[in-house]
Amino acid sequence: MSESKPSLKARLCERLKKLRTIKIGIVGIVIAFVVGIIFWGGFNTALEMTNTEKFCLSCHEMADNVYPEYQDTIHYTNRSGVRATCPDCHVPHEWGPKMIRKIEASKEVWGMLTGTINTREKFLEKREQLAQNEWKRMKANDSQACRNCHNYEYFDYMEQNSRSATAHQKGFAEGATCIDCHKGIAHQLPAVHQNVRTGEKGVTAEVMHPTRNKASAASAVDDDDFAGIE
Amino acid sequence: MKKLACILGMLLAFGLGAIGVQADELKSLRGTEAVSGDVTPEHYRWERDSPPLPRQFVQQPPLIPHSTKGYSVTTEYNKCLDCHSWDRTAETGATKISITHFKTRNGTELTNVSPRRYFCQQCHVPQTDAKPLVGSSFKPANGLVK
Numbered sequence: 001m002s003e004s005k006p007s008l009k010a011r012l013c014e015r016l017k018k019l020r021t022i023k024i025g026i027v028g029i030v031i032a033f034v035v036g037i038i039f040w041g042g043f044n045t046a047l048e049m050t051n052t053e054k055f056c057l058s059c060h061e062m063a064d065n066v067y068p069e070y071q072d073t074i075h076y077t078n079r080s081g082v083r084a085t086c087p088d089c090h091v092p093h094e095w096g097p098k099m100i101r102k103i104e105a106s107k108e109v110w111g112m113l114t115g116t117i118n119t120r121e122k123f124l125e126k127r128e129q130l131a132q133n134e135w136k137r138m139k140a141n142d143s144q145a146c147r148n149c150h151n152y153e154y155f156d157y158m159e160q161n162s163r164s165a166t167a168h169q170k171g172f173a174e175g176a177t178c179i180d181c182h183k184g185i186a187h188q189l190p191a192v193h194q195n196v197r198t199g200e201k202g203v204t205a206e207v208m209h210p211t212r213n214k215a216s217a218a219s220a221v222d223d224d225d226f227a228g229i230e
Numbered sequence: 231m232k233k234l235a236c237i238l239g240m241l242l243a244f245g246l247g248a249i250g251v252q253a254d255e256l257k258s259l260r261g262t263e264a265v266s267g268d269v270t271p272e273h274y275r276w277e278r279d280s281p282p283l284p285r286q287f288v289q290q291p292p293l294i295p296h297s298t299k300g301y302s303v304t305t306e307y308n309k310c311l312d313c314h315s316w317d318r319t320a321e322t323g324a325t326k327i328s329i330t331h332f333k334t335r336n337g338t339e340l341t342n343v344s345p346r347r348y349f350c351q352q353c354h355v356p357q358t359d360a361k362p363l364v365g366s367s368f369k370p371a372n373g374l375v376k
Contacts, residue, residue: 073300074300161278161279162279162280163296166323167322184307185300188302188304189306191306191307192306192307194315194342195317195341195342196311196342202306202307208312209321
């Protein structure tokens with residue numbers, strides 16, 4: 001019997017060990033997979049639970065202030081019964097931006113706990129700031145919340161009233177986005193500065209009606225007008 | 231406690247009776263009967279946008295030739311002025327509000343709409359397809375409508 005060659009017993013042992021390692025490895029992978037599904041599923045389920053109107057309205061700040069106002073608007077009640085819920089407009093639909101918004105929203109939880117808007121007075125006091133946060137957000141992503149449902153490429157200007165048809169076409173030519181004009185469509189506006197009273201406060205004209213890029217619109221129109229000449 | 235409740239009950243009954251007697255003496259078009267129920271609302275549709283509508287009589291407040299659904303006029307914001315105030319019409323192409331509206335009831339000229347003219351829809355009304363409730367032989371003034 002050669003010394004260098006391991007005994008049969010030792011070889012068998014070695015083989016078993018290897019098998020065991022593989023087995024443990026496989027079991028480990030399976031467990032990790034199952035746990036992963038459970039965690040991911042649980043995370044998503046919990047996340048989606050915070051993405052419902054019911055969850056939003058569980059805070060009286062929402063249920064008493066913004067929700068009753070919303071009920072009078074076309075996004076809540078309309079002829080065909082298609083409606084938008086809070087997260088449809090206030091939480092991005094794409095995964096990445098949604099996560100970012102959700103993390104930002106932890107500040108709102110803090111606000112709820114410390115009661116920054118827990119009375120009607122406090123809410124009204126803060127409405128201008130809150131509204132402007134949303135306007136800024138919508139301006140920054142080209143009113144993505146609106147465009148999730150409304151695609152202006154499919155607008156039928158014959159169906160729209162003449163004021164809308166005119167304003168839409170002019171607006172798009174000047175590079176405007178939905179929120180530039182459509183403020184206060186789902187909730188009441190904060191005070192707006194309209195030069196009506198002395199010592200008037202409120203949202204300034206510049207915020208309410210942001211300046212548009214009229215030069216580019218004009219040149220675009222000119223180009224079209226003179227396309228045939230030259 | 232029971233006695234107190236009894237006295238209160240009697241007082242209440244007496245009070246109600248007195249109101250009943252008073253009501254009987256009232257004369258109104260509907261009689262003394264309480265309104266038996268609301269008239270079922272009819273369905274009206276907003277008229278579609280149109281160019282300014284002709285006036286029918288001198289000093290008629292111009293009619294609103296577009297829908298005003300969801301438009302609010304509050305102390306904090308006046309939706310009408312958002313397009314019709316003088317500093318907005320250049321951008322919106324809307325009709326300017328009349329300069330007569332800048333005058334207060336004391337005759338002071340302001341630089342914008344006077345508080346007494348702030349509530350636009352007290353005089354200017356939007357149009358629906360509702361039919362007139364009663365007949366009328368009204369003819370528009372000669373100088374105004376062709």
